[in-house]
Amino acid sequence: MDMKFGSGLERKFCQMEAALTVTDGAVIEGYASLFGKSDQGGDVVQPGAYAASLKAMASAERRVKMLWQHDPSQPIGVWDEVREDERGLFVKGRILTEVEKGREAAALIGAGAIDGLSIGYRTKRAEKDARGQRLLHDLELWEVSLVTFPMLPEARVGAKGDTPETGLMRELAEALEAARRDLAAE
Numbered sequence: 185m186d187m188k189f190g191s192g193l194e195r196k197f198c199q200m201e202a203a204l205t206v207t208d209g210a211v212i213e214g215y216a217s218l219f220g221k222s223d224q225g226g227d228v229v230q231p232g233a234y235a236a237s238l239k240a241m242a243s244a245e246r247r248v249k250m251l252w253q254h255d256p257s258q259p260i261g262v263w264d265e266v267r268e269d270e271r272g273l274f275v276k277g278r279i280l281t282e283v284e285k286g287r288e289a290a291a292l293i294g295a296g297a298i299d300g301l302s303i304g305y306r307t308k309r310a311e312k313d314a315r316g317q318r319l320l321h322d323l324e325l326w327e328v329s330l331v332t333f334p335m336l337p338e339a340r341v342g343a344k345g346d347t348p349e350t351g352l353m354r355e356l357a358e359a360l361e362a363a364r365r366d367l368a369a370e
Contacts, residue, residue: 230319
């Protein structure tokens with residue numbers, strides 16, 4: 185489900201399939217959004233949904249913000265690269281370990297405790313399909329956060345250095361999430 189704010193800003197969580205990597209303790213890269221995948225709220229981001237927003241930000245010489253858990257008072261780094269490709273919204277940036285929350289985020293990602301990305305955006309154009317899913321065609325991207333609970337169930341994040349134990353924990357978490365969805369559907 186999307187989280188909405190009085191200003192119309194929404195959040196969409198995305199946990200990637202071994203797509204987020206951490207190197208040198210602070211450089212991260214991965215996908216903040218996948219095209220064509222339905223999230224738990226029934227939303228599906230369409231290819232090209234970020235194009236106009238990214239172009240406008242580049243023209244204004246602004247950057248997408250890197251936040252901790254969507255808290256605007258806690259920027260934890262910078263996204264050096266934010267672009268669309270055939271798979272989704274790719275991001276690459278640096279966690280600022282000089283910032284307290286940045287140090288914490290790097291440690292939590294490295295340990296496998298944090299494995300999600302989430303976008304903060306405003307919907308500019310969307311439509312419902314025959315199944316009631318919201319197809320998102322044009323989004324104004326504001327920020328990409330590192331988060332605890334992502335929203336896209338098909339996707340996972342894997343940090344470099346994953347061990348078999350963390351892989352097993354991820355499988356267990358996936359099984360529990362599938363059971364939760366089945367119970368909610370009853």
